[in-house]
Amino acid sequence: MNFVTPEIAWAPLAPIIIVLGAASIGVLIEAFVRTPATRRSVQLVFGLVALVAALGTAIAQWVALDGGGTVVQQFMLTVDRQALAWQTLIVVFGILGLILFASRTRAGESAFTPLGSTAPGSIEETLARRRGFEVTEVFPLLLFAVGGMMLFTSVTDYIFLFVALEVFSLALYIMVALARRRRLMSQEAALKYFLLGAFSSALYLFGVALIYGATTQTSFAAVGRAIDVISGRDALLLAGVVLVLVGLLFKIGAVPFHSWTPDAYQGAPTPVTAFMGAATKAAATAALVRIVYTSLYPLEWEMSWLFWAVAIASMALGTVLALVQTNVKRMLAYSSVAHAGFILVAFAGFTEEAVAALPFYLLAYGLATIGAFAVVSQVRERSEDGAVGAEAVRLGQWAGLGKRSPLLAGAMALFLLSFAGIPLTAGFIGKFEVFSAAVAGGGWPLVLIGVIASAVAAFFYVRLVVLMFLTDIPEGAEDSIEVEDGPLAKLVIVVTAAAVLVLGILPAGLLDVYADAAQFLVLPNG
Amino acid sequence: MVSPVLFWVVALLTVIPSLALLFARKAVHIAMSIVCVMVGLAAAYVGLGAPFLGVVQIVVYTGAVMMLFLFVLMLVGVDQREDLKETLRGQRWIALFTAGGLAILLISVIGRVSISPQEEQVGNPEDIALVLFDRYVLVMEVLGALLITAAVGALVMTHTPRLLPRKTQAEVHAARVLAGADPVNKPMPGVYARHNALDVPALDPDGNPIEHSVSRVLEVREQMSDGDEFRARLESTANPEDHQNPQAEAEGEK
Amino acid sequence: MNAINFVYLAAILFSIGSAAVLLRRNAIVAFMGVELMLNAANLALVAFSRLHGQLDGQIMAFFVMVVAAAEVVVGLAIIIAVFRARQTISLDEPAELKG
Amino acid sequence: MTSLIWLAIALPLASAAILLCLGRRADAWGHWMGVAASGGAFLVGLGALIELLGKAAEDRAVDTTLYTFIPGGDLHVDVGLLADPLSITFVLLITFVGTLIHVYSVAYMEHDPDRRRFFAYLNLFVAAMLLLVLADSYLLLFVGWEGVGLASYLLIGFWNQKREYATAANKAFFVNRVGDIGLIIAMGLMFTSFGALDFATVAEQAPSATTAQLTAIGLMLLVAACGKSAQFPLQSWLGDAMAGPTPVSALIHAATMVTAGVYLIVRSAPIFDGAPDARVVVAAVGAMTLLLGAFIGMAKDDIKKALAASTMSQIGYMMLAAGLGPIGYAFAIFHLVTHGFFKAGMFLGAGSVMHGMKDQVDMRRFGALRGAMIVTWVTFGLGWLAILGIPPFSGYFSKDKIIEAAFVGEGWQPWVFGGAALIGAGLTAFYMSRLFFMTFHGKARWTDDQHPHESPALMTVPMIILAVGSAFLGLFLAVGDRFTHWLEPVTGHAEHHDPVLPIPVLIAATLTLVVIGAGIAWVKYGRADVPEEAPAASLATLTARNDFFQDSVNRAVFQRPGQHLTRTLVYLDAAVVDGAVNKQARGWAGLGEASRRLQNGQVRTYAATMLVGLVILAAVIVVGGL
């Protein structure tokens, strides 16, 4: 027995530890703070403090960092600049998501069901609502998800990646099921998301097994090194790689692994959709980048086919499907599928530019997504007796929103323009960066398809703008829509809108930062 | 070297029951088959030099996971029986073709591999622990977070706190009487029956069968008797006043 | 006999599991299919671990078990919630979200 | 005075601008300012003439550059005015006849509320016409060229509240523009060949250009000339242009604008000199038009239209002469000048008749007007004699020279061109006499409410002056070939060639034909009764009466197919070009609807898509990777 304590550099893990630790403490808060209302405030403040602290430590690390980063544990976990860039991204999304989670309507309703275990429409549900119950567990769950995602961007081992994947996935599955309104849909979404998620993680896992079989390794860099060495196991390796990539492409929401996206986005409580849409995509992209660049890049040629096919399919299908949607959330979901395609466009050629471009792209996309869904959460149906109900997600209900609330509609228009990649929004710079990366890698046909998809996509973005600004409120429907102005949601909208604009006009500073982030500490060849 | 006998035993023990997943109609049967698969896999692990894992497999999967499944199956109704008729057009063929394709692909891929087996390393707890707490210690710790998440999640989804103050027995009783319920307990099934009759509904004082006194399970299985036979038997032997009951007569004619 | 045969076995089980997900309407059964896939992966890991003469594969299988257990908890919780709401666990049933 | 020649343009232009801008405020005195402007221009022209006469013949070309018009890198065009014998001749003709017509109009338009506007347009016309003839480059000429087109459009459509009049104005403009295409292309060709558009450079470089280039340019110039001068096949607008007030017809459609084509050809002598083929075409067009016009003139009952046809025919003579080359240029201009006088006089006479006859234009309703309007009769008669070519009236000197020149040459040309000119003379005599007799002689056929009377002095005085010109200008200019010599610096000196027939024979033949023509006219329209309704006529007469069915032809060949074309295109633009876009949009949506079926809400289908995708990707990559 000669057990040597493993060498672990704990300090760089501080942000993750803070978040996961806070999540655990959050669970304890559930136990000790009895009144739901107080609990909510406590959870919100506590979660914010934790996330801000995590952000602070991450940034401090970045500033203090001398060189590329730190290997936290050999083979398993590395916090390099790339990882830090993604971690901060996810923490920012986490902060915005957390604020949205805590947002309430004028009537004091949160987005979450008062009690997850009650059957929709049951007497218990009503009772729980009357008693002012709240599922404040979503706050620690969110923290777990954030922590899992942060890990996801930093781990360098396939099996560790699997565990991290499950950490944030499980939290998300639960959160998706907790909508306050339209609960049947919410649960349906959760069930579908869960089942497909489990299915895809099984695929991923089998892929890991095959890779392990082929290379005897599970660490990214080691696999990368082994790829060049092994002979006679290429087929096994390739099959494993495809399976692994499928698992990640599922999380990104790329066609044909996208089918969960529209259903989950639509069914989930809108704050969860906002957080999930932004953060999951970022985390999965981060992992994909890391795997592709530090582990699988000897297979560049083989993978490029896969990425090209999936990218084209995603852009095309996401776009045409979004075209025919009549539900705002679903439309945005399909647009996210198309965006998954754009993300993959950056991978064409596996250039270094892509590593710098993708964080910016995801930041731009994530901010706009959170902002857009925050706006969605503010537009509510109103029944004839004046009670404010669920979100008004039918496109037709958005007619004339610009008259009801110009600022809200203006912000939404801004987000949509950013999605569409119109200049002077962050989305444009992001798209430009991504396309540049692709062109640098010789992927201009992909870019061309991307551009055509963008042009078609503009149609449905613009359609919503038309509805909001250029269409009058339908006769007799003047009172059927209520525009909420929850201060927290408003805060999120204002912050994201401002960020989208600023990043669209003056992105230089951030681009510099991300250019620095375009490096991996651990590479197979050095 | 692995014993071929072991392999074939494991293969038969796993593949055949696992086919139940595709073809069995009753969820309980499937669950039991999977238990069988798990046991088979445990045997394989032991044979492959992972005795510790084999044990864990039994404990975790057979003992916990599959029992959890069974538990939930009970909860949602053990009588769940699935019609194997496919409702989605072409789904069956797509499923079989792609799964078959996947199998062929994987098998052909594996068939192309040449791995010269290394010396066997038996995974006894000590060795496992050494690796686990060395290289995989961080994973271990993160697994903690995972488990917390799972626990919290399950609680959120299923736990119902007390929504109303607990009622005393007296209160409950009072409420029931107020609602017009029988002040006394309902009869058990098989009352007045003359054989082991969980499947025979009780008869109310008028001699009419009380359908819901029989377990729903039996009802679904269509193993329930309707009680007429026994009533008839009763009628043929018992006191004649019963015949004056008009309701019973109507029932009899039916 | 070479341990690689167990990998074949794993592949077959994996395929059967995936077919179950596609074929079965009962959510619990479909989920069992997923579990079978995970177990197949485990078998492959263990078999490769044996082939490579390493313990890592076993450790991984160990982790997978834990993860699978956690997943089962969450999954079944969701299934129960759905059952409570709809009195059914057929996967065909909830299809409000589509298009 | 040549350096101030720009004043000749500027005065009427300024007057036009003032009249248009001031609006009704200038109603009271506007017409007199118009007259003054035109008169002032005449004085400037006169001054220039005197200055030129004072110079040696070879120095009689003064080019004044005012400023740079187009200071392009390759194309450099100045606003330069060229005062040489040719342009000064035109300046004097335009301003002199123009001023007289201005004066005439003061009375003629007295009762029109828009008289001021009319004078503005007249001034505008004079300015543009002067620019046309004074320009020292084709581009600047084109500015004037279009300017007169515009003025003509405005004047023809002066009474555009009548639909037909507005249409006539449009028609004139369109047909002129067809000709303009020729000028534009000609300029393109010149720029290609010579790199410049001014007369001097063109003249300088033309000899070194190839015949093909010159022929092309020449033909394009001819197209332009045809449009402006109503030559075949672009003659159709002139008849309709009579919709304008009669002074307009006199000024524009007799004396000045329609002769611009002839001016253009003569001005482009250096080009035509090198392009004999083009010249033949010019002559042929002229010959053809002179006959065509004559035939039309014979059948028209509308006095103005008959005069218009006559104008066409006479310009045909000029074109014919211009097409003959150096021997004909001077005669073309000569005839142009005399024609300017007698035709303007006759138009004014016609206007006077209409003035007395309540705007009646149908000659079959006239007759015996000699008694009622004696001054008109005399002045018109002098014009009539002049156009007939009776010696010693001016027409004789100019037309006879053309007929003589037409007979010069070799091969078929002298016979065809000469024959046409000769026959034309006879026809002219017939239809002009018919016109004259129907109007002034025979029985009175007017209705009771018409009280023919002589026009006021403001109208008759210009008529008298023009009549004097018609009578004696020819003689004055012909003596000693005064006019030919005057033009020589521009047209070049022509070697004298003998016609294929002796000159006395030609003179005799011409006069004989003229007398015969006039005689037939007297017999048919002077002595005999003229029916008030046009009698049923032979096909030939009908053809001529309907202008050789030119409008029907145009309608059938251009207008109808054009309308169909535009309608079809409008439809196609919506259905096909735009339709493609809309269809494509619908196609995308259709694609979306189709893909939607995949997203059927069934989680098993979702799983199936994933697995199918996976198997395909894996198969491709694994198989491809091996």
Next chain:
Amino acid sequence: MFPFLTILVALPAVGAAVLWALPASARGRAREIALGVTVIEIVLFAVMALQFDKADAGAFQFSETYAWIPQIGTSWALGVNGIGLLLIALSVILTPLAILAAWREDKDVKARRDYMALILLSLSFMVGIFAARDVFLFYVLFEAMLIPLYFMIGRFGGVQRRYAAVKFLLFSLAGGLIMLVAVVALYFAGPGGEQAFLTDQLAGALELTTAQERLMFLAFFLAFAIKAPMVPVHTWLPDVAETARPGTTALLVAVLDKIGTFGMISLCLVLFPEAAQWAAPGIIVFAVISVIYGALLAIGQRDMMRLVAFTSVSHFGVMILGIFAFQQTSVEGAALYMFNHGLSTGALFLLVGFLVARTGTADVDAYGGLQRVVPVFAGTFLIVGLSSLSLPGLSPFVSEIMVFVGAYPVAAVAVIISAVSVVLAALYILRTYQRVFTGPVREDGPQVRELSLRERLVAWPLIALMLLLGFAPGIAIDYLRDPSADVVAQVTIEEAGA
């Protein structure tokens, strides 16, 4: 150096921001403020234009270069040569007129404020685009400008305005996005670095294969062809013209569409001379088709706004013909035409707009005999119409003749066919004039008032400018000679080299 251009770009944008920030009580003054801003803009521009060195018109003057996003090689680089100066002049002249034209269009104060702010915003973008010396900056402004325009079309106008706005946006966006691919590719083909997108750095420094250059050229060209509506990608324009507010349409066609031709000259030819040479024959064919097709369709229209739109298609064809003939004179002519067409078509749209404002219809058949009722209106309309048919004395003539004559040496057939448009132009303009203004006064027709003072203030300055440039086009040509020479040299040097 005083940063004239940046201020010219920023001033209207600031003005727009001020309008939106106005308190409710001051919103009524929005149009006065907007007008004031544009007047200041004109004054500023005039001061700048006076300092412009005509002798060096081919070079960028008043250049300003600030780092913007060095990572992607783009900078805030402004500067004008003669062509840009002229087009900026057009923008600053037409904007106040459009504001004046819209003076009474909106009853609603808020809507009026929004419209004024949008006009100012688009002015800002227009100036920016014509002054951009950086391809990326050009592209950004080119696309961003769609936003105010989209709202101007979609919010203020006829029934079909939403359809038109979306159509406009999608057409422009489609072109713009394809151009984006080329913009991206430009970065990699060029010298790179922190100022990779400066046009002067890119010109002649691109390392491209022939095929690449052609593809990139086509990508740029397509975007510009959509902007300068060229058959067959013109269909958005008539729809927009028919339904949008006349002031909007006037600005759109008169100024914004010039971005298309401006881009062709200053980007397509300069960056991809060889490909331009290669594509020229095909483009000329399309240009000629546009000339004739636009004219024929104009003849077939009943709606005057559509008619004018189609005349523009025809006129843009002439410009493109001039540009792609690569002759000094034809390029000068095309550049001059860009300015002149702005004056004449802008005026025409505004005048038709005045008519529509009186009666609510742009259908020619609704009118008749108006000359006797509103002579001043008729005269103004006629002059403007005549300018549109390129009558000498009015400025478009000079440019058109320069294009025709200048292009003749290399594209004789194209010029000859295009020259037919001279007649067609007469047809569509004069027939319209005839149907609306001549004939007997219609008793049943709509009541039409004479031009008001405000309307005269809109139309007459444009006419004055057209007359001035019609008789003395040299004023403008002096600014165009050198830039055109540079462009032609650029293209022909490549030809010689290739």
